[in-house]
Amino acid sequence: MSEYLWHCPFCNTDQTVSEAGRHAVFADLSIENAEGPRRLVVKYVVCPNPRCREFSLSASLHTLEIVGNRSYTGKHLKSWNLVPPSRARSFPVSVPEAVLEDYREACLLQGLSAKTAAALARRCLSSMLRDFWRVQPGSLSDELRQVKGTVDPLTWEAIESVRNTGRIGARMEGESAEVRETEEGEAQLLIGLIETLIVDWYVAREERRKRLEEIRQIAGKGLQNARPE
Ligand SMILES: [Zn+2]
Secondary structure, three states: OOOEEEEOOOOOOEEEEOOOOOOEEEEEEEEOOOOOOEEEEEEEEEOOOOOOOOEEEEEEEEEEEEEOOEEEEEEEEEEEEEEOOOOOOOOOOOOOHHHHHHHHHHHHHOOOOHHHHHHHHHHHHHHHHHHHOOOOOOOHHHHHHHHOOOOOHHHHHHHHHHHOOOOHHHHHOOOOOOOOOOOHHHHHHHHHHHHHHHHHHHHHHHHHHHHHHHHHHHHHHHHHHHOOO
């Protein structure tokens, strides 16, 4: 793998890492077993930020597709965050505690129970919609529909791309008594969406507030200077 963008969970910054730059090592392990050909990818990354240099360790299991004498990494089956134990990010702004709690728990349970992690992620999305956009409570799908046309078009595109993946959209229609099958990738997609929306909504709002405050201060000073003695 060449250079790629990576988010450090310790110093909370985006970094470009590469094997050549000695920031990352990928071990690729394949072995025949009862479930069929599997590929285990172990990722060991050291943060290039000189003030951080912490290491992260994770593993993911995929199917192994064999075509002729070449093999390819197939469907993602499972991930384990080993160091740090959860992929949960911290955010530089205040986000309601209920949202953060569900988000962190979803991250922590992702590798243990995809079903619980996905359910927590859906509840987290719903709490965000109710807190940030004051939507009328309904099924998650209904609540999302209420912000269509209000949220930034790119944000809506991100929401739609997750909704249209597999059976995620159907599960957003409402939690029924039947136990629904959840795929591992689903929790991961929903958690990714939560992170995108926290940045697009809470972080962006805070940055806008700071910018306006600066303008107000500059304008205030300007007026003071312009005042006759
Ligand atoms: Zn770092």
